[in-house]
Amino acid sequence: MPDHKNTPTLVKCLIWDLDNTLWRGVLLENDEVVVPDAIRDVIVELDARGVLHAVSSKNDHDLAWERLRELGLADYFVAARIGWGRKSDAVREIAGLLEFAERTVAFIDDQATERAEVEFHLPEIRCYPAERATELPGLPEFTPVSHTADSGRRRTMYQANLRRNAERAEYQGPDAEFLRSLGLRLTVARAGEEDIARAEELTVRTSQMNATxxxxxxxxxxxxxxxxxxxxxxxSLSDRFGSHGVIGIVLVARHASSWHLKLLATSCRVMSFGIGAALLGWIADQAARAEVHLIADFRRTDRNRIMEVAYRFAGYEQQDCGCAQELAPGGNNIERLHLKPVRQEPPVTLALAAPDLTG
Known part of the structure; x- marks a missing residue:
């Protein structure tokens, strides 16, 4: 398997300053500011690759947002913090809103002092001067390994997710009740050729909900x-707000007395829906029906503590069992977690459609 440890972390969101960065001129001095065609091309190209755009600008919010609408660009931005506060606070808020690790967020601004302020308070944020804007699509951190159908839809999926989260925040009842109100439908299927690009993308982009x-x-x-x-x-996952697209990958190797769960990874944007637990429950039920044990690979990273919690909560533990002798050595700091599965009840907050793996 290739070594990707020196590959730059992909940027998931690019946060733009406006005056003399996104557009030419200062809005409060000239309300006819224009966006060069080359900058439009950057926005459209990165959007097609699945890189989200947001705004952090010291400006009058209403005037700035209206100008973005007039320029036909407002829909490209999933979040905006436009006001007179510190840029670092705005960048931090946007990363938190999108639930992105700060190391996956970039910031572009024409003012060296603004970039320095962000770098000082948020050292993991990558900052770029405005004059490099047209170079960004050529940089490896803005170039995913593949383009998928979900890449091109990522903006609309995140915009739907923000609306979903806003409704969730206003909901007065129990969280499980709100989840049931969404009409969540989780569909598990054997991958086809058309799914490979997105499956690979998940192994690269997903950090918190990635077991290895x-x-x-x-x-x-x-x-x-x-x-x-x-x-x-x-x-894949859908609900009444629309499709979340392909949000998870599971790799299982079959052996005589055990199934080897080599990888479980799900998109971080569906973490709050309990998808990881639902998938672990389904796999355990299938293994119990097949009368085999489960052995899951887990490798600690600086981001995936929540996956260890998910495995432990599902009953996986480090335990000597003869079934492990069927597996090749793990290596690469891989831990082997064991489970003797029992039949599982179906999830209560979503509908699950999945294949029978016992045949």
Missing amino acids: GVHYSDADLRALLTDAHHEVLVA
Whole structure:
């Protein structure tokens, strides 16, 4: 498997200053500021790659947002913090709103003092001067390994997620009741050729909800598709707000007395819906029906503590069992967690459609 430890972390959101960065001129001095075609091209291209755009600008909010509408660009921005406060506070708020690690967020501004202020308070944020804007699509941190259908829809999915979260914040009843009101439908399917690009993307982009942090390349996944002893499964999610797209990947290797759960990774934006727990419950139920044990790979990273909690809560533990002798050595700091599964009740907050793996 290729070594990707030196590959730059992909930028998930680019936060733009406005005056003399996104557009030419200062809005409060000239309300006819214009956006160069080259900057428009950058916005459109990065959006197609699945990079989100946001705004942090010291400006009059209503005037600035109205100008973005007039320029036909407002819909490209999933969040905006326009006012007179510190840029670092605005950048931090946007990262928190989107639930992104700060190391996956970038900031572009024409003022060196503003970039320095952000870098001082948020050292993991990557900052770029405005004159480099047209270079960004050529940089590796803005270039995902592949473009998928979900990449092109990522903006609209995040915008729907913000509306969903706003409704959730206003909901007065129990959280489980709100989740049931969404009409969540989780669909698990065996991956096809058309799913490989998105499956690979999930192994690269997902950090918090990734059990190993191991990147599986396009070639790796295609090889597993044709291996009769492996299951490559993708999970998609939808609700009354629309489709979340493909949000999870599960890799399982079959052995005589055990199933080896080599990878479970789900998109961080669906973390609050309990998708990881639902998938672990379904896999446990399938393994119990097949009368095999489960052995899950887990490798600690600086971001995936929540996955360890999910495995432990599902009953996985470090335990010597003869079934582990069927597996090749883990290596690469991989821990092997064991579970003797029992039948599971279906989830109560979502509808689950999934294949039978016991045949």
